[in-house]
Amino acid sequence: MKRRDFIGKAGIGLASGVAAASTLSTPALAQSKKTITIVSTWPRDFPGLGISAQRLAARITELSKGALTTEYFAAGERVGAFDSFDEVASGNSTAYIAADYYWKGKHPAFNYFTSVPFGMTTVEHNAWTKFNGGQELWDELSGSFGIKALPAGATGTQAGGWFNKEINSADDLKGLKMRIPGLGGEVMSKLGASTVSLPGGQIYENLVSGSIDATEWVGPYNDYFMKFYEAAKYYYTGGMHEPGGPIAFGFNASFWGTLTNWEKALITAATMEENAAQFEECMANNGKYLKKLVNEHGVQIKSFNDDVWDSFGEAAAQVFEEVRDHSPLAKKIDDSFQKNLREIGGSMANLEGVFQSQRNRILGII
Known part of the structure; x- marks a missing residue:
């Protein structure tokens, strides 16, 4: 057979195959379209966290070219913020976007997949989750409740919070009514504070009314829009409670099992993209909004002193022992978390930590 004849016949065969595949692919794609119903713990258009969740939902539809259509419901639009977990576990909705420590009443180990006192920063937590077994432990925990969770956002090390009085010793925490989940x-409870866990959309009204004396939220970028400065002028820098960790995109496990490998890969790629974007957005904006809080609203920036930090540390040690005593799974997750905290945190302290400390000293960055 002449070369040109072979190529011609092969080309015809290839073209026929492509045409056949095209004929089949369109109806097959139409039949495979799926709708993902997402409930969130954040109000609609909520600066930072809420906007990030809406951005992720839209991105999935965009990347899949409509093969995966998302229906997004902010807190209270379909269910209450703290009802999101049960809504998804039951199968009434497909997925939630939330902070998984909201579900600590179901199992205390859920805290490790948002943030824990004296725990990992965002970068450290990502390293554990992606490469050192954290995701597998998260799967084991969430799977026992019918959930498949993925990291879908991060806010970095959070501020210590807003207080209507200065905190100079642990004694100043006694009797304090504070929103901190x-x-x-x-x-905080072990140090004598009276704590509550409120959805983000309810914090301002409780702080202004005096139902609570203090609150933590996120950091300057997110906090600025909450207007907490109208009721509390003392804003404390980095706190012990949330050094970093992911926002969760939790799927109903049965629904997740119906997805193709392509669909799972696309969703995972979108969550990884937003996991980075939300963190980077906070880092890009915290500095400018901290200045606005001080210059425009007279906020007084404070830092907890060493004695207060030591009190936090002693109370945290007791809390971790109680978590470990809960169950073998809680102990296994804590063992892995603490091991990686020391290994990853140690290397970062000797590299990034030393560099940042010296850079800031030489350049006068505070």
């Missing part, structure tokens, strides 16, 4: 709230 997770294990950080348990640390």
